[in-house]
Amino acid sequence: MKRLVLFLAICTLVFPGCGELFDPAAAAVGGEKITSEEVQRGVDAFKGTEKFKQLAGQGDVEAVTRQFEQGFLATLVRRAVLQPKADELGIEVTDQDVDDQLASIKADFPNDQAYQEALEEQALDEAQLRELVSDRLLEDALRAEVTADVGPPDEELQAYYEENIDLYTFNRAQHILVKEPALARVISAELQRVPEKNIEKDFARLAKKHSTDAQNKGKGGDLGEQPGGTFVxxxxxxLADLDEGEISEPVKTEFGFHIIRLISRRTAPFAEVAPEISEELAEPAKQEAFMRWLEEAYEDADVRINPRFGELDVATGQIVDATADDVPGAEAPKAPPSPTVPVDIPQPSQP
Structure with a gap:
C-alpha cells in the first residue's frame, strides 16, 4: 500500500502548488477540506476539560495533546469517508434514531448528575456525544448492510450443531441444596420412597424447608429450563445421568450437597438454533469483510493528510506519526505516548 506521506512529500517537492491543498487544511477527503481551525477548536476545547488536566499531570503534555489531536482528526476523516458511502447505499441515521440511543444511554445511569459526570470524565458535551452516537449508529448500519450476505454454509452450521449438541439440550430441573451430607442422604432416601404422583409436591415442600438456595427454594427448588453448561x-x-422424573443421590459441589430431580429435557431442533449458530460463526468473517470494505472506502475517498498531523494508517483508520521509513529524513518514532486519551460514549460506573 502506498504511503500517503511519501506521496505528499514528493508532490510538494516536484509540484509546489500541490501544497495549496493543505493551506489551511488538516486533511482532504474526496477533495473536501477538513480545516486546521476545526481541529484546533477541538484541541482547545479538550484543553479546557478536567480530563486534559488530569492526563497532563500524569505525563507529557505535548504527547497528550498530540494524541488527542490525531484521534480527533481521525474521527472527522472517518465521518467524511463513511457519510457519502451511506448516502450511496440509502442509509440514514435520523434525529429520532440518535434521540432513542441517547435516551437508552441515559437510562443506564442512576440520575442526571451521574450522567453529566460521565460526560465530563470523557471530556464530552451533549453535542459531541450526539455526534459520536450518530457516527456509531451509521457505522453499525453500514456494517450490517455490507456484510449481510457473509456467513458460513449450511453444512458448517449443521456440523457445529451436531458437535455441540449439549449446548442445545435444555434441562428443567429442581434441587435441594444442604450443607451436611447426612441431611442430604436423609432427604434423598425420603424422596425415593415418595409415590410418583406426589413427588413434585413433596420435593417442593422439602426444598422450601431445607434448601439453602435462597434464590430458588421459594419456587420449590425449580431452576427453570437451562442449556447444557449452565451449572458447575x-x-x-x-443431571446428564438422570432420566425425566428421576432423582439423584446426593451430589457434592463447591456449594454443598444437592439432591437433583430432572423435570424435563428437550433438544432444540436445528432449524430453531441455526440463526444463533450462524451469527456466532459468521462474526469473524463479517468483521474481516467489513475491515476490507473500510479500507476500500478510505482508498476510494482519496484521503490525504497534512504531514504536519501525521499519516493515515488505512488498516486502522488512525492517524499516526510518520516514521523514518515513510519519509526520508523523518525522525525515528517516539515511544507511544502515555497515558492514552480515550474518547468514548460514556458508560455508568460499575458498583
Missing part, C-alpha cells in the same frame, strides 16, 4: 461440572454430570 459435578451438577451437570449428575
Amino acid at each position: 461440572p459435578e451438577f451437570e454430570a449428575a
